[in-house]
Amino acid sequence: MHILFLSDNFPPEVNAPASRTFEHCRLWVLEGHRVTVITCTPNFPRGKVFEGYRNRLWQSEEMDGIRVIRVWSYITRNEGFARRILDYLSFMMMATLASLFVRRVDVIIGTSPQFFTAVAAWVTSAFKRRPWVFELRDLWPESIRAVSAMRASRLLDWLEKFELFLYRRADAIICVTRAFRENLIARGIDLAKIEVVTNGADLRRFASQPKDGALAVELGLQDQFVVGYIGTHGMAHGLETLVDAASLLAGRADGKDVSLLMLGDGAERERLIHYAGDLPNILFVPTVSKEQVVRYWSLLDATIIHLKPDPLFATVIPSKLFECMAMGIPVLHAVPGESARIVEEAEAGEILPGGDPDALADAIVRLQMDPDRRARLSANGQKGVRKFDREELGRTMLAHLCLLAERDVRR
Template identity: 25%
Template sequence: MEDILIISNYYPPEKGAAANRIEQLALKLHQNNYNVSVVCPLGNYPKGELFPEYKGKFSVTENRENITVKRLWIYPSNSHTILKRVLSILSFSVGLFCYLLFKKTPKKVVVQSPPLLLSFIAVFVLSLKNKKIILNVSDLWPLAAIELNALKKDSLSHKFSLFLERYIYKKATMILGQSNEIIAHIHSVFPEKNCFLYRNFPDHGARVMELTTEDNQPIKIFYAGLLGVAQGVYELCQKIDLKGLNIELHVFGDGAEKKQLEQLIASAKEKTIFFHGMLDRKELHERLKTFDIAIVPLKVRIYGSVPSKIFEYGALGFPILYFGGGEGETIVAENNLGWVASVENYNDLNETLNQISKYSKSDLATMKKRIFTTAQNTFDLDTQMKDLIEKGVF
């Protein structure tokens, strides 16, 4: 078996799309006869504090489903303050720098980006050691930070981030992009760079749809995921109008906006929005079996971003209400996965919700079956992985 290392800022038992995506990559590489190891921080995300099993430890080595996971110390934080976030990433990056410099590493290494500082440290050391660097780009930073108003254009921080971004693209042997927009952006800087599309397809292992549709119940729309700046769930709950509609919104997750969200829901006169906290992925999927529609929002249109929730919940059979713009909007529309509301346009979102409220439960049940079949045929991780291996990516 050939050795391959994955470097990531997130890995289960941490929650969220990033951790799930890297785990799926690791498991699929293992299933294709690679000996996979992962280097990541001690588990802390999205709470911003070390999980109980990692407190008081400097490093931990685990075996998770035949994947060797090496966890290094980190100063955890989910603060809105940029300085604290940078300190958190820097704390892990220093440990990673020493680990990569002095430890024996495989010839092939997958580096997850963002965070930019982390990927820069990894690419810098690995290029010195002449490794094959497979850069996995899931979001375009610093461009996304500018669009989210987390970074000021042409500021010193912006210029420094651009330097880091250009460096990792230049030094990477090849690049995996999570969207066509990401690949187009990289080719605009380095036209000759070998880039490959790698979608965040899930692998639920389900060949039969397990969703059920409850008659005589409101239409249950859910959001499940991180409660961070990019998703804008707090603003969504402020501006969504469910008055007089046969619709409930259920929120599952954790993150920086959790407390604000809990206070907003508790103070609401009409109980149409419900908060359930963060659940384990398997438990969440079990709870969602009687729900009807997945809402996938982004606070603003972020160039290059394609939320993995489109593939995650489409593959379970859920119709998608997409409210994020960009390439994700095209995927939902072209595959007839549900509804699209114009990003940042809450009037359009509320009008779409009004249309959805007129659907019968039998209409939704028919949609679920069709979408499940479409996703099974279109969002296949095994086919994607085998194609990339045949092309010599891994």
């Protein structure tokens, strides 16, 4: 089977869509299938082309047996609604054109967060007369309202109608959370074509290991209780709460040995650095490569997962949850809903309210003072994450794709 996968994020980018797409496609190649990925020049989230690449009309490479076609797109930082729409639209058009030159395709996938990639998959499906799958990673454009980027807009209303049109036109929809499936069913989408394949972790890469002593010394984190946030510093994450908690801990006698490590890039990073000012117990580190990120995970005594307190975010499962569970890192989890239930069922951490720096600071100190509890949470996380093995989840998704291709009546 030849799978054509459209995604505007792909390695060497290190965000969740890039990692999921790459790890699934790599597995499918190992299972004997052909995979072609159409993506853009790597630039997320800084909006700067990665070293070794140029933003050309067309460039091709091979990564672990995957044919990767990179097309030109309008590149901008992950901020500003109008510029991001131009980014999305340019990739949609160029990916559609590039898809027409990929021969003998059996099934087409378009992945969100934004659905313009799914538009390209739908158009490509119409031209090639092959089934297409909408991989639903985010309820976009609803998430734009949730971060207050555009609260009320006729454009958003129109985009939501078009979103529903795409769900109805897709031959299959693969959601990353059960809450997304329930949302679609409530909006009239046929249950029979909706499947759930959650995010997970590469358990070969992410596993418990001793702290990287050399890195701890390099960062000045030796002899510290290190709490970390690793991931995108975006509008949805409400990370000023973490800075406020660090400020509270800096003024507490029982928080003097706590350091907060903030690793990642995003639209809010520079503002957060300015907001933190000269706080001595917070360290900002820019995004590192996928090969290096495990070293930074190893430094953490606890991790923080946080999103703004908005009802929409109760439907999401931050993918970093599975990585920190696999690493055996206790979770301070400030996201309600489906992801909180995973933490509770695994007994891998503590559930906190979002946007509450006092609750976060208190939880950090409690965890610091109780090494036995940390050990229990660590062991529980490593056990609980086994059901979210990325390799098994990739095989589940592959089975859905094979079934869809086999029953295609347009051949």
